[in-house]
Amino acid sequence: xxxxxxxxxxxxxxxxxxxxxxxxxxxxxxxxxxxxxxxxxxxxxxxxxxxxxxxxxxxxxxxxxxxxxxxxxxxxxxxxxxxxxxxxxxxxxxxxxxxxxxxxxxxxxxxxxxxxxxxxxxxxxxxxxxxxxxxxxxxxxxxxxxxxxxxxxxxxxxxxxxxxxxxxxxxxxxxxxxxxxxxxxxxxxxxxxxxxxxxxxxxxxxxxxxxxxxxxxxxxxxxxxxxxxxxxxxxxxxxxxxxxx
Amino acid sequence: xxxxxxxxxxxxxxxxxxxxxxxxxxxxxxxxxxxxxxxxxxxxxxxxxxxxxxxxxxxxxxxxxxxxxxxxxxxxxxxxxxxxxxxxxxxxxxxxxxxxxxxxxxxxxxxxxxxxxxxxxxxxxxxxxxxxxxxxxxxxxxxxxxxxxxxxxxxxxxxxxxxxxxxxxxxxxxxxxxxxxxxxxxxxxxxxxxxxxxxxxxxxxxxxxxxxxxxxxxxxxxxxxxxxxxxxxxxxxxxxxxxxxxxxxxxxxxxxxxxxxxxxxxxxxxxxxxxxxxxxxxxxxxxxxxxxxxxxxxxxxxxxxxxxxxxxxxxxxxxxxxxxxxxxxxxxxxxxxxxxxxxxxxxxx
Amino acid sequence: xxxxxxxxxxxxxxxxxxxxxxxxxxxxxxxxxxxxxxxxxxxxxxxxxxxxxxxxxxxxxxxxxxxxxxxxxxxxxxxxxxxxxxxxxxxxxxxxxxxxxxxxxxxxxxxxxxxxxxxxxxxxxxxxxxxxxxxxxxxxxxxxxxxxxxxxxxxxxxxxxxxxxxxxxxxxxxxxxxxxxxxxxxxxxxxxxxxxxxxxxxxxxxxxxxxxxxxxxxxxxxxxxxxxxxxxxxxxxxxxxxxxxxxxxxxxxxxxxxxxxxxxxxxxxxxxxxxxxxxxxx
Numbered sequence: 001x002x003x004x005x006x007x008x009x010x011x012x013x014x015x016x017x018x019x020x021x022x023x024x025x026x027x028x029x030x031x032x033x034x035x036x037x038x039x040x041x042x043x044x045x046x047x048x049x050x051x052x053x054x055x056x057x058x059x060x061x062x063x064x065x066x067x068x069x070x071x072x073x074x075x076x077x078x079x080x081x082x083x084x085x086x087x088x089x090x091x092x093x094x095x096x097x098x099x100x101x102x103x104x105x106x107x108x109x110x111x112x113x114x115x116x117x118x119x120x121x122x123x124x125x126x127x128x129x130x131x132x133x134x135x136x137x138x139x140x141x142x143x144x145x146x147x148x149x150x151x152x153x154x155x156x157x158x159x160x161x162x163x164x165x166x167x168x169x170x171x172x173x174x175x176x177x178x179x180x181x182x183x184x185x186x187x188x189x190x191x192x193x194x195x196x197x198x199x200x201x202x203x204x205x206x207x208x209x210x211x212x213x214x215x216x217x218x219x220x221x222x223x224x225x226x227x228x229x230x231x232x233x234x235x236x237x238x239x240x241x242x243x244x245x
Numbered sequence: 246x247x248x249x250x251x252x253x254x255x256x257x258x259x260x261x262x263x264x265x266x267x268x269x270x271x272x273x274x275x276x277x278x279x280x281x282x283x284x285x286x287x288x289x290x291x292x293x294x295x296x297x298x299x300x301x302x303x304x305x306x307x308x309x310x311x312x313x314x315x316x317x318x319x320x321x322x323x324x325x326x327x328x329x330x331x332x333x334x335x336x337x338x339x340x341x342x343x344x345x346x347x348x349x350x351x352x353x354x355x356x357x358x359x360x361x362x363x364x365x366x367x368x369x370x371x372x373x374x375x376x377x378x379x380x381x382x383x384x385x386x387x388x389x390x391x392x393x394x395x396x397x398x399x400x401x402x403x404x405x406x407x408x409x410x411x412x413x414x415x416x417x418x419x420x421x422x423x424x425x426x427x428x429x430x431x432x433x434x435x436x437x438x439x440x441x442x443x444x445x446x447x448x449x450x451x452x453x454x455x456x457x458x459x460x461x462x463x464x465x466x467x468x469x470x471x472x473x474x475x476x477x478x479x480x481x482x483x484x485x486x487x488x489x490x491x492x493x494x495x496x497x498x499x500x501x502x503x504x505x506x507x508x509x510x511x512x513x514x515x516x517x518x519x520x521x522x523x524x525x526x527x528x529x530x531x532x533x534x535x536x537x538x539x540x541x542x543x544x545x546x547x548x549x550x551x552x553x554x555x556x557x558x559x560x561x562x563x564x565x566x567x568x569x570x571x572x573x574x575x576x577x578x579x580x581x582x583x584x585x586x587x588x589x590x591x592x593x594x
Numbered sequence: 595x596x597x598x599x600x601x602x603x604x605x606x607x608x609x610x611x612x613x614x615x616x617x618x619x620x621x622x623x624x625x626x627x628x629x630x631x632x633x634x635x636x637x638x639x640x641x642x643x644x645x646x647x648x649x650x651x652x653x654x655x656x657x658x659x660x661x662x663x664x665x666x667x668x669x670x671x672x673x674x675x676x677x678x679x680x681x682x683x684x685x686x687x688x689x690x691x692x693x694x695x696x697x698x699x700x701x702x703x704x705x706x707x708x709x710x711x712x713x714x715x716x717x718x719x720x721x722x723x724x725x726x727x728x729x730x731x732x733x734x735x736x737x738x739x740x741x742x743x744x745x746x747x748x749x750x751x752x753x754x755x756x757x758x759x760x761x762x763x764x765x766x767x768x769x770x771x772x773x774x775x776x777x778x779x780x781x782x783x784x785x786x787x788x789x790x791x792x793x794x795x796x797x798x799x800x801x802x803x804x805x806x807x808x809x810x811x812x813x814x815x816x817x818x819x820x821x822x823x824x825x826x827x828x829x830x831x832x833x834x835x836x837x838x839x840x841x842x843x844x845x846x847x848x849x850x851x852x853x854x855x856x857x858x859x860x861x862x863x864x865x866x867x868x869x870x871x872x873x874x875x876x
Contacts, residue, residue, distance in 0.1 A: 029502035033502070160482060160515075184569060219570060358605060360608065494847050526676075
């Protein structure tokens, strides 16, 4: 019996579910392993009998809270995919403002009736078995996770920083090229894709378990960032705080 | 050992002739200042023989950053077979520190059990060394690796008008067939000696003779110095991953999409990473960064030194050159030496 | 002096597992299961008690597991496995006829010759009994080569007791002094209660002719070692087995290093004397 997989989207650009469709060469192989049974972006059928729910987007509305709880009830495994679902992502940047203020800024005077609450990762609302990080998710990592789940193995994220993958690729450290990078404190698994293309890591995959944040603040400052810029680097993808919701 | 003189054009001709029969890899300039890496030569003139240090050591050609070593089929009767991939290779322009490191790893990789993939690649490898002038991070003079006596076929030292080439092996002799060389003059040989003398003048140095290093480690396990130095450490593994004498690796499964077979690969690992010593039950035998930093130093300058009779550090300085928080083995080793001498004084008093 | 690699004989199959068929699954506890295997080559595994093998579930991974049966001329052997990681979970999903890959045996086992003629004190905590069982089987099969045999075995709850049928047989033997204990009182248990060290005061030990074989979780060692020393057993006469993360099993990958020892090569069996100055050992 092939696992029955459904894909759900919440607040976000849905780029992560799109990233699945972009596994063009492998998509047929994936469909040999799993049955896709529900996916707004790719099909019209629907069902409530789900083995694996892949969820992208953060939870940022009351309606979203209700819907994710329902999804949790009908799914054996819930897997958060992408930064928004994994850490709250960019969406959580709004959390440090009042929701009234946020609605005012975005929608003007008519905003009051919109349903919005501080954005939170899926795991802050319902238990999640696993999360695939990244903005967007990494194709290789997604395919590996699917293969492992089909083999009965729970996927595991690396608990080491992006620097490891950068070094294995023999990238010249972007700091030495005058750029700034969150790589030393951010979870690897993306193949150090941004530094490999000459851009500093922005932290979309979230922190490793025990990042040395103090050391990194000092390094960013040493290479010329102001305190505010250092904060911005730390908070871009990782600003979600339980205390703010 | 014979010494010949070879001019720059003849060096280019040598690279060109080697490219006819094997893959030749050599240092190339990277984007950014003072960054080089070993890459396959496509145009001899692009080879950069005057360089300080490459990001990764040439070890990557004997022990790739990611190497598949087992192929398997699943299904009714699963089976597995080794993958051993090797090809004729010339490492051109290798510094003494990196040659020393490859010699070190020959010992570790063949001790008790002979690693088949390492040996297959090393057997097909020829090495042309080149001498260098150290930068502020190098400490090869202290480590005794500013010169090496084996582990290369040819060795080039820059002199006026080109290089003096030491022909160390028969394979080296063969490489020079058809390449114009001359008898090295006594003035050129004197320049080789002068070059070495200059190379040995390093400010970045140990406060003891390298042969006594393991002795200094005997009483410093509980020292506060490990926590002090680990305070700013990311535990990111960079120091290990750029190290020419590190061989720790992790093993990963790469299943094919049909789930009917796959490959097993090994990838460079690092004892500085948090989960390096974690077992399946979750117990981590080196939970603290300071414990991992201590292990890294003990392994290089005490455990493997004692086990194999030579330090597992070649003084290349890559670890500190690449470290964003400037964790430098030299001051740490000097702290170890100072601490052990302090202890000795107290005990002797 | 550098090695001349061109003269070295590589071991082409150093990392290639040999296939073995799962012949029988014997449930033990909620978490642990005993698996019986037969090598497809038809050759015996050729292990010593205390050695381990690298078990491959191809596609899932490889894990080091102690052999828990005594050496035998047949191609069969037992592994008793706790379901804690990916590989062990995959093993628990297997049924008779399925195949695994085996590399090894690796490492140094128990020093059999040094045990001969001695009083043996086995101290096993929890799944520490797994490697020890191999040695106990061998000792009991050659009982007249050893003097007194005492086995202490402790577990947290009665449900965690391994090898029940076999232990019942040991219990019947007059030439074995077997003492079991559970950590805390339990409704299913009317035997001795208390951690394993509480069995020590009543033991009569002749320290000059006793070898203690101690295997258990890391926490157990510190306390049991203290009891052994109180009984006057010498550091060289206390033998233990250590567990570490392993990848290669042959002293290359670096994961199992404890100070200057590789558990996979120099161990997993050590004397207390070997490791007492190694701050990473216990």
